[in-house]
């Protein structure tokens with residue numbers, strides 16, 4: 167006979183209906199927006215697909231910035247709904263330049279929406295969000311920002327920038343659960359979403375999600391997974407206790423210490439600081455060493471390093487300092503492990519200088 171141990175998770179109570187509105191309000195404060203905030207009962211990719219699906223329609227033009235697979239998917243979802251999509255594809259692993267967006271907007275005057283990722287956890291780059299949103303705003307174009315990776319790692323001021331739709335997940339810099347996500351929707355964006363042939367009776371329908379707002383933001387439809395919402399609430403408690411500004415500062419410091427350490431090591435940083443995310447720092451491996459051997463060596467020290475994601479990034483290593491990893495201890499361990507892996511393979515690496523540079527960054 168199989169004995170099943172008792173586990174309190176099996177008996178989680180339902181998440182109290184009156185607390186969903188408070189969650190949405192607290193997420194609005196993180197995004198610095200008075201726009202409507204919708205909760206999505208799925209990981210952030212589903213929220214992104216819902217946005218694209220709800221905006222897409224034939225005879226509609228979109229400018230879609232592609233700096234990783236996420237942007238590629240967003241364009242596909244728009245096309246599936248009949249949208250005419252102009253993809254603006256950055257060099258592999260690099261941010262898009264605002265100049266390229268200005269040129270594309272001038273060449274495509276009928277564009278109604280513009281979509282981009284703020285910071286990429288895949289390549290560790292930061293797109294010039296304020297400049298790009300300003301270009302779109304000046305033309306009355308609705309902006310959609312995938313801020314899943316950037317929220318908590320970078321300043322994200324939705325109303326001050328005028329972002330129409332911002333999609334976030336709690337699972338990156340905010341250190342929360344992965345099974346729930348959220349988005350903010352401006353009045354201008356609602357005007358595009360709410361049309362006669364908009365998708366309805368679908369998990370991907372923003373129009374359906376709006377019914378929750380219109381009904382007074384009580385219980386979410388269906389049977390919400392209570393553990394996800396209790397975990398989201400706990401994450402928001404932690405975020406508010408530390409302070410969002412402090413969380414962003416912690417990520418900025420982890421990024422600059424990682425960069426200082428890698429520079430002192432003699433490693434070559436993939437992008438200059440102003441193009442780098444605060445979530446992941448990317449280095450180019452010297453030729454003659456494989457990322458798998460660096461990853462394996464670091465794993466032996468209990469340090470998790472990963473290789474670049476996406477086309478043309480096999481020579482890149484990602485050094486992750488997101489969320490709970492944005493600390494002196496993790497940054498130091500990451501860089502020492504990377505340096506030790508290089509030395510083990512016969513490459514020079516000044517681990518002492520790197521450690522000192524990291525300590526110095528944390529001391530100022």
Ligand SMILES: *Cc1c(COP(=O)(O)O)cnc(C)c1O
Nearest residue numbers: 209210211236283287312314315
């Ligand atoms: C992590 C991430 C997402 C969400 O992906 P999940 O599969 O929900 O983790 C979306 N966009 C970006 C830019 C991300 O970094």
